[in-house]
Amino acid sequence: xxxxxxxxxxxxxxxxxxxxxxxxxxxxxxxxxxxxxxxxxxxxxxxxxxxxxxxxxxxxxxxxxxxxxxxxxxxxxxxxxxxxxxxxxxxxxxxxxxxxxxxxxxxxxxxxxxxxxxxxxxxxxxxxxxxxxxxxxxxxxxxxxxxxxxxxxxxxxxxxxxxxxxxxxxxxxxxxxxxxxxxxxxxxxxxxxxxxxxxxxxxxxxxxxxxxxxxxxxxxxxxxxxxxxxxxxxxxxxxxxxxxxxxxxxxxxxxxxxxxxxxxxxxxxxxxxxxxxxxxxxxxxxxxxxxxxxxxxxxxxxxx
Amino acid sequence: xxxxxxxxxxxxxxxxxxxxxxxxxxxxxxxxxxxxxxxxxxxxxxxxxxxxxxxxxxxxxxxxxxxxxxxxxxxxxxxxxxxxxxxxxxxxxxxxxxxxxxxxxxxxxxxxxxxxxxxxxxxxxxxxxxxxxxxxxxxxxxxxxxxxxxxxxxxxxxxxxxxxxxxxxxxxxxxxxxxxxxxxxxxxxxxxxxxxxxxxxxxxxxxxxxxxxxxxxxxxxxxxxxxxxxxxxxxxxxxxxxxxxxxxxxxxxxxxxxxxxxxxxxxxxxxxxxxxxxxxxxxxxxxxxxxxxxxxxxxxxxxxxxxxxxxxxxxxxxxxxxxxxxxxxxxxxxxxxxxxxxxxxxxxxxxxxxxxxxxxxxxxxxx
Numbered sequence: 001x002x003x004x005x006x007x008x009x010x011x012x013x014x015x016x017x018x019x020x021x022x023x024x025x026x027x028x029x030x031x032x033x034x035x036x037x038x039x040x041x042x043x044x045x046x047x048x049x050x051x052x053x054x055x056x057x058x059x060x061x062x063x064x065x066x067x068x069x070x071x072x073x074x075x076x077x078x079x080x081x082x083x084x085x086x087x088x089x090x091x092x093x094x095x096x097x098x099x100x101x102x103x104x105x106x107x108x109x110x111x112x113x114x115x116x117x118x119x120x121x122x123x124x125x126x127x128x129x130x131x132x133x134x135x136x137x138x139x140x141x142x143x144x145x146x147x148x149x150x151x152x153x154x155x156x157x158x159x160x161x162x163x164x165x166x167x168x169x170x171x172x173x174x175x176x177x178x179x180x181x182x183x184x185x186x187x188x189x190x191x192x193x194x195x196x197x198x199x200x201x202x203x204x205x206x207x208x209x210x211x212x213x214x215x216x217x218x219x220x221x222x223x224x225x226x227x228x229x230x231x232x233x234x235x236x237x238x239x240x241x242x243x244x245x246x247x248x249x250x251x252x253x254x255x256x257x258x259x260x261x262x263x264x265x266x267x268x269x270x271x272x273x274x275x276x277x278x279x280x281x282x283x284x285x286x287x288x289x290x291x292x293x294x295x296x297x298x299x300x301x302x303x304x
Numbered sequence: 305x306x307x308x309x310x311x312x313x314x315x316x317x318x319x320x321x322x323x324x325x326x327x328x329x330x331x332x333x334x335x336x337x338x339x340x341x342x343x344x345x346x347x348x349x350x351x352x353x354x355x356x357x358x359x360x361x362x363x364x365x366x367x368x369x370x371x372x373x374x375x376x377x378x379x380x381x382x383x384x385x386x387x388x389x390x391x392x393x394x395x396x397x398x399x400x401x402x403x404x405x406x407x408x409x410x411x412x413x414x415x416x417x418x419x420x421x422x423x424x425x426x427x428x429x430x431x432x433x434x435x436x437x438x439x440x441x442x443x444x445x446x447x448x449x450x451x452x453x454x455x456x457x458x459x460x461x462x463x464x465x466x467x468x469x470x471x472x473x474x475x476x477x478x479x480x481x482x483x484x485x486x487x488x489x490x491x492x493x494x495x496x497x498x499x500x501x502x503x504x505x506x507x508x509x510x511x512x513x514x515x516x517x518x519x520x521x522x523x524x525x526x527x528x529x530x531x532x533x534x535x536x537x538x539x540x541x542x543x544x545x546x547x548x549x550x551x552x553x554x555x556x557x558x559x560x561x562x563x564x565x566x567x568x569x570x571x572x573x574x575x576x577x578x579x580x581x582x583x584x585x586x587x588x589x590x591x592x593x594x595x596x597x598x599x600x601x602x603x604x605x606x607x608x609x610x611x612x613x614x615x616x617x618x619x620x621x622x623x624x625x626x627x628x629x630x631x632x633x634x635x636x637x638x639x640x641x642x643x644x645x646x647x648x649x650x651x652x653x654x655x656x657x658x659x660x661x662x663x664x665x666x667x668x669x670x671x
Contacts, residue, residue, distance in 0.1 A: 025474055032468060033485050035543070040488065042512060043500045055510050113396040120392025123312040128397075136393065143400060145600050145656050149628045149645040153414065153638050154407035163360040177403045180396065196312050209312075209388055238493035240607045241629070255495040259611050269504070276496045283491040291484045298548065299555030 040284070046273035047071035054269045071270030075278065092257070092278070099254040102168050103236035106175035111229045113176070114183030115221070119213060121184075122191040123199075137188065144181040148241045151177075156245060168251045174242050179232040186231070189300040190224030191217070227297030230290055234283060254279045318384030328381030335374040339367040372398050415643035421636035434643040444644055446619050447627040448651070450534065454605055454623060457538040458598050462591070464542070465549035470579075472550070473557040483554075490547040494607035501540050502612035527613055530620030537621045540608050545601065549594045556590030557583070592663050599659070603652055624648045 046054065048067035058065040069078035076082075076089025120126070121137050128136065155174065156165070164170035194217060202212035218225075240255040247256060258279050261272055287294065342364050349357025376394055379387035415434060417427035438444055472483060492500075505511045506526045514524035527533045560583065568578040606625035609615060615622035615630060624644070631641040 025471060025476060028467075029471055029476065029482055032471075033482065036485050036489055038512075039497070039500045039505060039543075040492075042505055043496075046504065057510060057512065057515050059512070113399055116392045117396035120389065124389045124392070126390070126393060136397070140396070140400065143404060144597075145603070145652055146404065147604050147625060147645070147648060147652060148606075149625045149641075150411060150649045151404070151407050153632060153642045153645065154411040157414070157638070158407060158410065161361045162365050163362050173403060177400065180400065184396070199312055203312075209385070210391075213392075234491055238495075240493065240495045240610075241625070244610075245629075245632070255493050255607075258493075258499060259495045272499055273504070276499050280492045280496045283493075284488060287487055287491040288484055291480075291487060294487065295483070295551050295555070298551045 040280070043273050043276050043280075047270060047277050049270055049273075051269065071274035074268070074271035075274050077274070077278070092275070095252055095254045095257045096278070098168065098251055099237055102171050102175065102251070102253060103233050105168075106172045106236045107179065107229050107232035109172065109176045110179045110183045110232050111187075111225055114180050114228065115187045115218075115225060118184050118187035119191050119217065122188050123196070137184070140184045141181050143177070148178070152242060152245050155242075159246060165246060166248045166250050170246060171243060171251060171253070174246070175236045175239060178239070178242075179235050182235070183228045183232060186228040186297050186300045187221070187224060190221045194220055223293070223296065224300065226290075227293040227300065230286065230293050231297040233286070234294070237283060318386075320382070320384050325382050328378035331374040331381075332371070332378045335367065335371040339364065339371050342367050368402070372402075411642050411646060414639055415646045417639040419639035421638055427639065430639075434640050437640060438644060438647065443619050443622065443627060444624075447615075447622040447624045448648075450620070450622055451603065451605075451624055453534060454538060454541070455599055455602055457542065458595060458602055461542045461546055461598065462549060462595055465546050465594070466553055466587075466591070468546070468550045469553035469557055472554050486550060487547045489544050492544060494541075494544060495611055497540060497544055498608045498611035501543070502536070502608065506536065527621075528617060530617055533613055533617060533621050537609055537613065540612070541602070541605055545598065548601075549598055552594040552597075553587065553590060556587050556594075560586055588667065592667065596656075596659065596663065600656065 042059075045059065045061055045067075048061060048069070048071060049058070049065060050068065050070055053065040056065075061067045069080065072078040073081055074088065075092050076084075076086030077092070081089070117140065121133055126133055126136060131139065151174070155170075159165040159167075159170050162170075198216055198220075199212045202216045203209070207215065238255060239253075240259065243251075243253045243256045244259065247253065258272075258275055261268075261275060343361075345354060346357055346361060346364060348354045375398070376391060379390045379394060381387070383390065414427055416429055416431065418430040418433065419427035468486060472479060472486070476482070489497075505513050506524075508514050508524055508526070511524075514526075517524040525532070526536050564586070565578060565582060568582045573581065604625060605623045606629060609621055609623050609626040610629055613621045615626055619627075625648075628641045628644050628648075631637050631644065
């Protein structure tokens with residue numbers, strides 16, 4: 001729509017209109033950028049503030065307040081304390097490690113189980129009793145609407161009799177269950193996009209069904225699996241409800257730790273800010289570097 | 305929803321001996337018998353009928369796992385190639401069934417008991433008492449009413465998300481940067497968000513937003529007034545979940561056939577006209593998917609409420625999940641809480657089924 005000749009009033013008008021739309025678009029983009037980033041910026045900077053800085057509402061480091069490591073010291077994670085033994089840091093690292101183990105293993109398990117099921121459903125005809133393929137798919141996807149509260153109390157009792165309460169395994173199983181429908185959703189879409197002729201060729205060449213799945217299909221579907229894995233990882237890392245009910249000391253995860261701090265000691269601004277930053281940073285980094293996969297995963301179900 | 309399977313049609317001549325079939329069946333029934341026998345024994349031990357027993361039910365879990373493995377192996381032993389195909393779906397199906405169906409049945413049982421974890425008696429069936437209590441529980445109905453508000457808020461989120469998706473789809477520079485930034489809120493855990501925004505930025509004395517409000521000449525009070533408190537919860541939840549809808553809608557926009565939009569431009573449609581007449585109708589299926597999934601996630605809303613307001617003021621921000629969470633956490637009322645959860649599940653199933661039915665009928669109608 002660019003005007004080739006700039007010697008006429010009408011052409012100049014078009015250009016003015018174009019500039020107006022540019023300014024509107026970038027204005028809106030920048031406004032929303034601020035809405036998205038300001039809470040993160042605020043948390044990160046607050047973790048370097050002292051109490052008076054918070055009360056005066058200082059915002060910009062080095063300009064209206066001097067950053068210091070007070071908040072991170074309360075986690076034992078400042079340059080001064082990093083070499084020393086610190087119980088707070090041990091506690092924090094334990095929670096961090098719990099969160100990592102639980103979310104990574106739950107996502108892995110979900111991706112393995114979900115991919116197998118999705119592949120089977122996209123390729124073969126099943127009949128379990130009255131259930132056909134579409135019924136089985138619906139059965140998997142329908143788990144998504146199951147609210148966590150319904151399962152929470154039975155699981156509490158069940159885990160207590162199985163001695164799985166406050167254990168990582170227990171949480172891993174539950175988290176796998178909650179993300180499984182999403183994985184099936186994404187992976188079914190992936191497998192449907194892979195032409196069957198590939199496997200037919202592999203079968204002709206003498207591979208079995210499982211052989212062609214592992215050697216031919218899996219490498220092609222790998223990006224989709226990564227997408228499903230990362231999406232599950234995000235959901236599991238952030239899960240609070242089950243962790244709050246089913247863990248007490250050993251298997252407590254990071255969100256539970258963050259939540260319990262707000263309750264116990266009033267609001268200790270700098271340490272809370274440091275703790276929150278530490279809890280969100282891993283996923284922020286994941287988002288920045290693996291954004292492509294997250295978007296791919298979420299887009300999978302949307303566009304048929 | 306999907307094409308029926310059988311894309312990869314294989315014909316195999318399996319020659320399975322009778323002995324192999326029998327062995328497979330014996331494995332399944334044997335392990336099942338072992339599992340049931342152990343369970344009965346342990347139940348008898350806990351009831352005090354048998355002297356010897358296990359400290360907990362863990363051995364029964366192992367027996368169950370053994371049975372599940374045997375069932376999977378037996379598929380191949382008994383059915384050959386067909387069994388190998390079943391093996392794709394069976395593990396996931398077994399996993400979901402054992403982790404959903406059994407707990408649900410158990411939940412159904414405890415929801416008709418007066419079980420309180422603090423009481424020594426253990427669960428005692430009490431018929432319809434819980435139901436009657438629920439009927440008169442104003443707070444539960446209030447929480448359900450709040451859920452209606454929360455779900456309605458999805459429409460506003462949808463409008464914002466669509467706007468952002470359009471912005472990201474426009475001819476802009478640094479698209480990747482904006483996409484990453486817009487995605488970030490989704491990555492943050494609701495618990496961290498409830499501290500970062502709910503407890504710190506909205507803090508009445510020092511929070512930056514309170515400061516702005518005071519500069520504008522109002523007295524900031526975000527969680528005192530029921531309406532404002534509910535709005536604040538909605539806003540925080542929207543902040544984390546708008547990226548989710550935005551990404552889905554953006555994917556839909558990018559998959560639109562470019563020729564049609566260009567054709568509408570050639571025909572002289574203004575920007576608004578081509579949006580209203582071309583883009584929006586084409587986006588309907590994607591929009592519906594995004595909204596349905598978002599509503600399903602919304603129905604689970606709890607973390608932010610538990611951590612910021614714990615339902616206050618006076619239950620104005622309670623969601624059903626956060627209400628039951630407190631019923632359980634503070635009062636250990638397992639029986640009653642479970643009944644509330646079951647009722648909620650039934651309501652959700654009815655609501656989602658109706659929604660899907662309506663949507664599919666509406667989509668079939670010629671526009």
